[in-house]
Amino acid sequence: MKLSREIKTGIIVVAGIVAFIFGLSYLKSSPLFENNKTFYAVYDNVGGLQPGTQVSINGFNVGNITDIRFKDDSGKLLVTLTVNNDFEFSENSIAELFDTGIIGGKAVQIVPVFDKAPIAKSGDTLQSKIKPGITELVQQKLTPLQMKIEGAVSHADTLLMNFNQILDDPTKKQLQQTIASLNEVVTSFKGSADNLNLLLDNNKMQLDSSLKNVSHITSNFSKLSDSLVNSDLGGTLTEFKTTVNKLNSILAKIESGEGTLGKLQKDDALYDNLAEASKELDLLLQDFRLNPKRYVNVSVFGKKQKEYTLPENDPAEQLDSIQQKENQ
Incomplete structure (x- = not known):
């Protein structure tokens, strides 16, 4: 069968189109042209x-x-x-x-x-x-919150049930009485507050004067504190501390028997001698007062001096007798 030129041309065109499509598909799958x-x-x-x-x-x-x-x-x-x-x-x-x-x-x-x-x-x-x-985020956040709310509601129900069991008729009456007592207490407090307000109103002038006096005292105390700060209180305390330390040192020496006062405190013989001398001086002064002629004799106009006669209970003789007894 002989094909006409038009049929051949059509076959060639169709084959070219098919070849172009397959070639384009191949080139698209090639990495060279892939983007x-x-x-x-x-x-x-x-x-x-x-x-x-x-x-x-x-x-x-x-x-x-x-x-x-x-x-x-x-x-x-x-x-x-x-x-x-x-x-x-x-x-x-x-x-x-x-x-x-x-x-x-x-x-x-x-x-x-x-x-x-x-x-x-x-x-x-x-x-x-x-x-x-x-x-999902909201659900993740709400799920724990929902569980907590459910638990809280459950606990609230349990608490209310327990509370209802506790609140029997006698307990309710006691609560009513307690509330009534509280009302009386509140009323009493209100009356006290009214009285206090009235007292404050009546003594407002005195309170103002007292507050002014307190302010004046505070101001004076502030000035006193400033004076103490400016008067070198620290130096005075330091000098006082030094004086106390010296006094403690002197007392320690006296306690240990050093110096005249220390020896007087520790040496019993010296103390006894001083006591004895004091007694003798006392007796001597007493005898001089009672018998001045025994120690002083004045002759006027060449008059012959009278001989001194020892009086009875002579303090000097008493002193001699005491000394003799002590020596024995």
Whole structure:
């Protein structure tokens, strides 16, 4: 069968179009013309993440989700991410799944890590992480609070039950009597307060005068304290301390028997001699007072001096007798 020129031309055109499509597909799959990288992340639950969702780095869109499928029989989900080649990061970077808003869906952001690890290459599986959303955070905070409130309510119910058991009829009567007594006490206090206010009103002038006197006394005391500060009280105390130390030193020497006073205190013989001399001087003065002629004899106009006659109970003889007794 002979084909016409038009049929041949049509076949050639169709074959060229098919060849162009297959060639373009081949060139797209070639790394030479590829401008994107493909990464993978594994999650236990993607929370409604949809293919086509954008992938961001630091809030900037750099790619999208191309595929979500089960990884194996464990039920974990394998998410395929396509990211452009404009930004490089470490293979230790994290693919974080997060909420886009309260009523929004899920999205993935890459948390780049810049360490000395190799740069992430197309086909690598990144570390995955799920960031709690606002709803989950609120639930996490409210759950302990809810448990505490439930526990408090339960304790309150128990307390009220115990309180009702305690408040029997006699106890209620006693409480009523106690409240009535408290009312009387409050009334009495109120009367006392009224009387005190009346007393203060009647003696306001005297109180003002007393307060002025107290202020005057305080002012004088302040001046006295200033005078004491300016009078070198510290130096005076230092001199007084020095004097006391010297006095203590003198008393210590007397106590140890040093000096005249110390010997007088310690030497009993010296004390006895002084006591004896005092007695003799006393007797001598007494005899001189009673018998002055015994010691002083004045002759007027050459008159012959009378001989002295010892009186009875002569103090000197008594002194001699005492000395003789002591010597024996």
